[in-house]
Structure formats: structure tokens, C-alpha cells
Amino acid sequence: MSQINMDASMRFEKDTRPLPDLVPDRSIVLVGLMGAGKSCIGRYLAQRLRLPFVDSDSEIENAAGCSIEDIFELYGETAFRECERRVLTRLLTGRPHIIATGGGAFMDPETRAQISKTGASLWLKADLDVLLKRVSRRNNRPLLKQGDPKEILKTLIEKRYPVYEQANIIVESEDVPPDETVNRVLSALKNHFEDTPSLTEDKL
Numbered sequence: 515m516s517q518i519n520m521d522a523s524m525r526f527e528k529d530t531r532p533l534p535d536l537v538p539d540r541s542i543v544l545v546g547l548m549g550a551g552k553s554c555i556g557r558y559l560a561q562r563l564r565l566p567f568v569d570s571d572s573e574i575e576n577a578a579g580c581s582i583e584d585i586f587e588l589y590g591e592t593a594f595r596e597c598e599r600r601v602l603t604r605l606l607t608g609r610p611h612i613i614a615t616g617g618g619a620f621m622d623p624e625t626r627a628q629i630s631k632t633g634a635s636l637w638l639k640a641d642l643d644v645l646l647k648r649v650s651r652r653n654n655r656p657l658l659k660q661g662d663p664k665e666i667l668k669t670l671i672e673k674r675y676p677v678y679e680q681a682n683i684i685v686e687s688e689d690v691p692p693d694e695t696v697n698r699v700l701s702a703l704k705n706h707f708e709d710t711p712s713l714t715e716d717k718l
Contacts, residue, residue, distance in 0.1 A: 536563060536700065536703055536704050536707065537563075538563065538565070538610050538634065538703070538707060539610065540610055540632060540633050540634055541605065541606055541608075541610050541611045541612070541613050541632070541633040541634070542559070542563075542565075542610075542611075542612050542613070542633065542634050542636055542703065543602075543606075543613045543615060543620075543629050543633045543634065543635050543636065544556050544559075544612070544613065544614045544615060544636050544637075544638060545615055545619065545620040545635055545636065545637050545638075545678060545681055546617065546637050546638040546639065546640065546678060546687065547617045547640065547645055547667065547670055547671065547674060548616075548617045548645070548649055548657070549640065549644070549645040549646070549647075549648035549649040549667075550617075550638040550639070550640045550645065550648075550687050551638050551640070551648070551687045551692070551695065552614040552615065552638055553569050553614045554692055555638060555687070555692060555695055555696060555699065556569070556612045556613070556614040557612075558692050558693065558696045559612050559696055559699055559700070560611075560612040562696060562700060563612065563700075565610055565611060565612050566609075566611045566612070567611065567612045567614070568605055568611050568612070568613050568614070569613075569614045570598065570601055570602055570605065570613055570614060570615045570616060570619065571614075571615075571616050573601045573605065574594070574597050574598055574601050574616075577597060577600075577601055578597055582594070582616075585597070591618075595618065595622055598615075598616060598618075598619055598622070598625070599622055599624055599625050602615065602619060602625055602628065602629075603625075603628055606628055606629065606632045606633050607632065613633070617657075617670070617674070618674075620635065620637075620674075620677060620678060620680075620681070621674060621677055626677075626680065630682075634682050634683065634703075634706065634707075634710070635680075635681040635682045635683070636681060636682065636683040636684075636685065636699065636702070636703070637678045637679075637681035637683070637684045637685070638685055638687040638695075639675075639678070639684055639685065639686055639687060640686075640687040640688070642664070642667055642668060642671060644687065644688065644689050645667050646663065646664055646667060647689070649663060649667070650663070657670070682706055682710075683699075683702045683703060683706050684702075685698050685699050685702050686698070
């Protein structure tokens with residue numbers, strides 16, 4: 515069999531995975547501080563729901579042609595937030611995705627309004643010790659390079675957690691295996707969507 519035919523047979527192979535119990539009609543947007551597990555849990559969740567996964571920071575870097583760190587350094591946080599807002603608006607107007615956002619995305623009122631209108635926000639809430647343990651594994655967090663990471667995270671918690679509380683769904687992100695957190699997320703999502711009109715019903 516030629517390589518072309520082999521590729522074609524693979525392309526049309528039937529997906530034998532069981533259908534998910536939950537089929538969201540809108541994007542699920544993961545919010546929370548850096549280290550909350552948005553990208554990790556988002557990828558697992560996307561696999562379970564058979565939806566595409568998108569990391570908004572990666573999309574911003576693709577749109578800007580440089581890293582998040584470079585955008586902060588060269589253009590400042592204001593320019594970054596503007597780019598972030600445009601990217602998330604574009605993602606939310608397409609087919610349903612699992613979207614992991616940066617820690618400051620949900621703080622923007624316009625972004626929150628757009629998520630509320632066309633998506634479902636899910637806050638992965640983690641305590642300070644869990645966040646500190648996770649962020650210490652990477653050295654590419656621009657905000658944490660401005661001083662003591664623990665003090666910066668404490669300040670961010672005080673400032674941002676009252677806003678994150680506005681999310682549609684809240685799930686504790688603890689130091690447990692990802693599958694355990696994903697199971698909690700799926701249960702919370704099922705309860706939320708059972709009590710929430712679909713986007714089609716909203717328009718009727």
C-alpha cells in the first residue's frame with residue numbers, strides 16, 4: 515500500500531472511544547492563577563470530552579510572533595492584555611473548545627463579559643502552597659521575576675480571587691493526580707450544564 519493510501523486509511527479510521535456523557539454547546543474557559551493547572555487539566559479534559567484544546571498564551575505568541583515574556587518586556591502589560599482580549603474573543607466565537615487562559619485574562623471586564631456571553635468559565639482554585647510548588651518548576655513567569663515569588667502570589671491571590679469567584683464553576687485544584695481533578699471538573703460541569711439553558715435556547 516502506498517504512503518498516500520496508508521494516510522487515507524488512517525484518516526478515515528473509525529473513532530472507537532466511548533462518547534462522553536457531556537457534550538458542551540459552548541467553550542469551557544479555564545481561569546485561575548499561574549500554577550493552578552489550567553493547561554494540564556485542560557488537556558485531560560479536552561481528551562475526555564473529545565473537544566479541541568487551546569492554550570490562549572500559545573495563541574497570543576503565535577499572533578504576536580514572539581514569546582509572552584518578550585511581549586511584556588518590549589511592549590508592556592497593557593499591550594499584552596489587548597492582544598489577549600482579541601485572541602480570546604476570536605476563540606470564543608468559534609466551535610466549542612477547552613480554553614486555558616493566562617492568570618490575568620479573567621480580570622479584564624470585557625473578557626469576562628465575552629466569556630459570560632458565549633462560554634462557561636471554570637476556576638481552578640489552588641492554595642498558595644500548591645501554586646508555589648508548581649510555579650517553581652519553571653522560570654518563564656514574567657510577573658514572578660519582579661520580586662519574591664511567594665509574596666507576589668500572595669498579592670495576586672488577594673487581588674484576583676474575589677474576581678475569580680465570579681466564574682460559573684469553581685473546582686479545587688489540589689496536589690492530587692490530574693485524573694482526580696478532571697473527574698471533579700466533569701461532575702461540576704455536568705451539574706452546571708443541566709441547570710443552564712443552551713445557547714440556542716437563549717436566543718429563542
